[in-house]
Amino acid sequence: MIGAAIAHVLRSWRSLRLREGLAFASAGLLFGAIDLTSLLELSVGEQLPQVLARQLLVPLISCGVLLLCWLPAARSSLTHPARGARLVLATLLGSLLTMGVIYPLAWALPWPSLCDIYAASHGKPSCMNWRATAIAGDALWVFMPALMLVGMLEFRALRRRQGQTVEDLLREHSQLRRHALASRLAAMQAQVDPKLLFDALISIEQAYARQAPDASARLERLIGHLRVALPRLRDTGATLAGEAELIASYxxxxxxxxxxxxxFDCDLGPHGNRCLPPMLLLPLVQRALRLGRPTHCWLRAGPPLRLGFDEAGLCSDDAELVALSERLAVLDAKLTCHSADGRTEFSLELPP
Known part of the structure; x- marks a missing residue:
């Protein structure tokens, strides 16, 4: 038990961060500088360097002792119900230990303090008083500002933890939205337009009935489209080449x-195996066929990925295009449309 406590203290001391050390050092210099304005009223003379050294050194040493007592409590469990009491007790212990260090140090130092100079100039006894009441009063004087410093550090640490928790929740929420969207897109990918399928089957049946020479080829194309359009259940995404094949079979x-x-003209270069969410390109093709009668369609790998048609005026913000843009925004992707000179081109910027 004692060994574990000693190990915890040593680990906490080794975990000292630079900003924590600077916070305690700055507080020590601030407390030491509080009474320096009294130098304007005292005749210090050649003793000024010694007075300044003592006035700043003693608070720095005090804050160093407080820091060593605060670190084990600060590195204890963040969710422990007695964390606040631990911090208060550590600050109180540090204040008492500070007296145990400061009093012998002040007695041993040859440098005078502001209090000593003031007492000598007014014919009063030395400021060093070893009575228990004086030591308790000085300990309380150290304890109160030290407790405010510890409270400020704890409040800042709490704010950082809360901010990190919020960021983690937002990141988890974003991931859940991505997963939900990917599931919806995969479900969309697995769907086949029933009307298209029904019409294709009737067309094939009629072709076989009249013994059309291309009846078998039509059946093969329908089978090929179903193989592309019905992904396996374990598939969670698509590739650029697979989406291009889906458009061609459609x-x-x-x-x-x-x-x-x-x-359909497709130029993917070496990017055919690039992964992308399913059902992003085919809806744009279907939309273009509903809004107009393009005679040529092309797909270029980019970046950015470009899907174009030889017909202008396909950039209207209808409900389908808005819904697609919203899905892409969840995936950190961006869809833009440019229409001019008898052509429309969609640019899709995907995250790396």
Whole structure:
């Protein structure tokens, strides 16, 4: 038990931070400088350097003793119900130990104090008084400002802990939002437009009924689209190449349904394996087909990732585009749209 307490004290002393040492040193210099204005009224003469040295050294040593007593209490459990009492007792113990150090030091130092000079100039006895009441009064004089210093440090530490807790909660909330959004996007990715699927099946059935030469190819394209559009349950994201393949298979299905979807040009370079959230690009393609009749669509890896159409006027802020932008904002991504000269291009900036 005693060994553990000694180990805790030694660990706390080794954990001294620079700002804590500076706080106690600054407090000591401040207390030492409080009475220096009385030098204007006293005739110190050649003893000025010794008076200044003693006036500043003694409070610094006092704060050093207080610091050594405060550290073990400050490094104790942050949630212990008796933490406040520990800090008060440590400050009181430090004040008493300070008297045990200061009184012998003041008696041994050859330098006079301001009190000694004042007493000598007014014919009064020396300021060094070894009575118990005088020692208790001096200890109380040290205890009160020391307790205010300890309270200030504890309050600042509490504010830092609360701020860190808030930051951790906000970070956890952001991660939960990301996970929830990823789950929703994955669910969206796993969905297939039932009308599109129904129309494709009817088209294939009719093609086989009239013995069309491309009936088998149409069935293969539908199977290929389903393989791309229905990710495995363990998939939590997508790759740029996978999203491009999804767009291409979707446009092929539309072409089999006697539609006129745009041609698709894709240039991913070495970025095909880059991960990105699912269902970010295909909704933009579907939206463009609903709003207009582009004849050409292209995808460039960037950065930024660019999805373009050879038709202007596709940048209107409708509900679908606003919802997509909000999802991207949660993922720390940004979507911008530029339309001019008969073309519209979406730029997607993804976090690294």
């Amino acid at each position: 446009l092929d299905l539309l072409r089999d349904l006697d539609g006129t979807p745009p041609t």
